[in-house]
Amino acid sequence: MMNNKRRYFILDPTEPEGGDLLVQQMNLLTTEEKYIETNRRHINDDKIPKIDKYLGQLQDAIVEFVRTNNPSRLFRRTRLLLVKYDQNPPPLDDAIRNGHFDIALKLIEQVVDMSSTSPGLLERKNNDGETPLLLAAKLNQxxxxxVIIKKRLDLTENTDENDNNxxxxxxxxxxxxxxxxxxxxLQLLSDNLRVNLLKQKNKDNQTPIEIxxxxxxxxxxDLLNKS
Structure with a gap:
């Protein structure tokens, strides 16, 4: 069906190639509409190709996620947006707490190499003062x-609101x-870091061994004592 403004498509849900057809139609609509000018938005001409490129990459990533149930590529395209999400609880916190460990792992793998100079998903604390690493420890995951410690050993020095490491x-x-x-x-910790964490006391004045x-x-x- 088609009118003067927009073309609509009807897919037969029993069609075996329905997914590929939908992608082709989405690409067609994107091609037809992406250069439409509007007086409500002002975008510099030199930025349009970058925006189009990003939208195309995002579309491909979403399609791959839908087809394969693997969100890695999608997270690569959106990880900066996820890092800038500042509401509590953080999305990674919810994924871990709700047992979505595959999703959490994929997301961690995508952000673990990002710069530690500014707070990101791995540094973000929930309402209990727990980073993703501390929450994973609390749930014995x-x-x-x-994957966090091997890339970001520095995060083992974080404590929650009760000073638990x-x-x-x-x-x-x-x-x-x-x-x-x-x-x-314990095998992944340096000697100095291991000693410091074992000696550290929480707000109840307890070391890990005493707990x-x-x-x-x-x-x-016994394991902690031998260390």
Whole structure:
């Protein structure tokens, strides 16, 4: 169907190539409309190609995400926008807290190499003062902890609102469930950093070892003591 202003398409949902056809039609509409001038917006001519290029890249990334369920390319195109999102809780915090660990991992992989000179997704704290690394430790998610620490060892020095560092939070997990994670974390820490974190006391005046002992996490306490 077509009128003087816009062309509309109807897709048969049973058509096997419906997805490819939709992409072709989206590209057609984009080509027809992207150079329309309007008096409501003023864009310098030298910026139009950059905007068009970005929109094209974003479109391709969205299509790849829909087709493959892999958001990596989409995150690459939007990571600066995600970093600038300043509302609480941060989007990465929600992904980790709600158990969307695959999405969280993909996002972390895309932002972990970004400059640490200005606060980004990995430095952003939630309402409990937890960075993504601290929240991952609290939930004993080694796969997330590993990718952050291997690229950003400096983030292990962060503490939450109760002055708990990463080892405090792991030592607090009941039934010695965090033993393997603690062992892996200790192997990634430098000697000085390991000693500092083990000696550090939270607002309850407890070290990570003392927390493990108070929770009857004897295996975790032994690991921390040996370090």
């Amino acid at each position: 080694w796969i997330l902890i590993e 990463i080892l405090h939070l792991l030592a607090n997990i009941p039934e010695n469930k965090a033993c393997e994670t603690i062992k892996n974390v 493990a002992q108070s929770k009857n996490n004897t295996h975790c306490a």
